[in-house]
Amino acid sequence: MTQAIALYIHVPFCRRKCPYCSFVSYDYREADIPLYLSTLKNELGRRAGGECISSIYFGGGTPSLLPSEHIGDLLSTTSSLFTVNKAAEITIEANPGTISQRYLTAIRQLGVNRLSLGVQSMNNTELRLLGRIHTGEDVREAVRFARGSGFENLSLDLIYGLPGQTLADWQHSLDEVMAMEPEHLSLYALTLETDTPMWQAIKEGSLPDIDPDLSADQYELAEDLLAAHGYRHYEISNWALAGRECRHNQTYWQNWPYLGIGVAAHSYLEGHRLANTKSLDEYLADFSGNSSPAPEMDEKISPELELAETVILGLRLCEGIDMDKMQRRFSLDVLAHYRRQLEAMVAAGLLEQTDRHIKLTRRGRLLSNEVFWRFLPE
Numbered sequence: 001m002t003q004a005i006a007l008y009i010h011v012p013f014c015r016r017k018c019p020y021c022s023f024v025s026y027d028y029r030e031a032d033i034p035l036y037l038s039t040l041k042n043e044l045g046r047r048a049g050g051e052c053i054s055s056i057y058f059g060g061g062t063p064s065l066l067p068s069e070h071i072g073d074l075l076s077t078t079s080s081l082f083t084v085n086k087a088a089e090i091t092i093e094a095n096p097g098t099i100s101q102r103y104l105t106a107i108r109q110l111g112v113n114r115l116s117l118g119v120q121s122m123n124n125t126e127l128r129l130l131g132r133i134h135t136g137e138d139v140r141e142a143v144r145f146a147r148g149s150g151f152e153n154l155s156l157d158l159i160y161g162l163p164g165q166t167l168a169d170w171q172h173s174l175d176e177v178m179a180m181e182p183e184h185l186s187l188y189a190l191t192l193e194t195d196t197p198m199w200q201a202i203k204e205g206s207l208p209d210i211d212p213d214l215s216a217d218q219y220e221l222a223e224d225l226l227a228a229h230g231y232r233h234y235e236i237s238n239w240a241l242a243g244r245e246c247r248h249n250q251t252y253w254q255n256w257p258y259l260g261i262g263v264a265a266h267s268y269l270e271g272h273r274l275a276n277t278k279s280l281d282e283y284l285a286d287f288s289g290n291s292s293p294a295p296e297m298d299e300k301i302s303p304e305l306e307l308a309e310t311v312i313l314g315l316r317l318c319e320g321i322d323m324d325k326m327q328r329r330f331s332l333d334v335l336a337h338y339r340r341q342l343e344a345m346v347a348a349g350l351l352e353q354t355d356r357h358i359k360l361t362r363r364g365r366l367l368s369n370e371v372f373w374r375f376l377p378e
């Protein structure tokens with residue numbers, strides 16, 4: 001049986017560029033949305049090979065800037081070109097302040113069954129610092145709209161480690177989002193690329209620097225609070241109620257194939273990692289005609305690197321890697337293959353072995369990059 005794949009569709013438009021953002025997203029380009037839609041459909045047509053699709057994820061940018069008719073158009077194009085599993089998880093990312101009850105009802109009826117809201121904070125001062133266009137009250141309203149539209153699988157994203165954010169500030173946002181009873185939570189540490197205005201502001205001293213020790217305390221506080229509220233920590237940055245883990249993202253963490261469509265989208269297909277151009281203008285030109293442009297990146301993944309990536313991505317999951325599954329997939333004893341690295345990391349208190357699993361310890365989750373690079377081929 002052919003392995004089902006996950007489909008990611010990148011929507012690179014935003015109302016305003018946030019000062020910490022290094023995603024591929026464009027403000028002041030919403031007039032290009034109709035052309036982008038037809039270009040996405042062209043690309044879908046070029047890439048389709050009759051594969052079975054297990055999940056669809058509209059990510060961004062701000063996918064909720066696409067009119068509901070465009071979402072419907074993309075879903076019906078996908079169904080006509082691929083075999084979409086009837087139980088497919090279909091997620092859209094949305095930002096509070098860009099959605100209405102009517103919009104959410106329309107996309108829910110089109111089959112979108114999971115909503116991921118970019119909340120980031122429930123503190124309006126922090127939201128202004130982050131350059132977000134919404135307030136805490138907009139978040140509460142968006143959640144009411146989501147529930148009123150029939151969304152039963154709701155994920156909320158928060159960011160911690162903000163300049164000047166105290167432990168109490170962070171607990172306030174956590175308490176507020178848990179009171180809205182989402183099925184899923186994603187919590188990300190603020191990390192700044194050097195080309196972002198917020199990085200520049202910190203460098204110039206107009207914003208306080210990020211305190212990594214405080215960020216670690218905030219992470220550990222979240223682990224304790226969320227566990228006390230019944231959320232299972234299942235991936236370094238993700239928590240869910242039972243059965244509500246994000247199926248799409250598990251494809252990435254288990255290192256299975258996926259197809260990415262749109263500007264800057266990445267794919268992992270037939271042992272190759274591929275990436276489209278990051279330039280919106282180039283993407284629109286590349287895929288608007290009949291040609292099939294070469295990907296901007298095409299890296300053949302060797303068996304050794306595939307094994308290493310599967311271990312590294314699998315260790316992101318809190319249950320860790322399952323030795324028996326690895327044995328079946330790679331026909332090799334992972335414990336023996338990585339004995340030196342595993343013994344060193346267990347001795348350092350960053351990894352632990354339980355039964356037939358190897359996983360990060362609580363401390364290991366805080367220092368995961370220290371663990372991951374050791375598995376890369378030399």
Ligand code: SF4
Pocket residue numbers: 013014016017018021022023025060061062095118
């Ligand atoms: S809304 Fe998200 S993708 Fe858009 S600019 Fe802000 S952080 Fe970046």
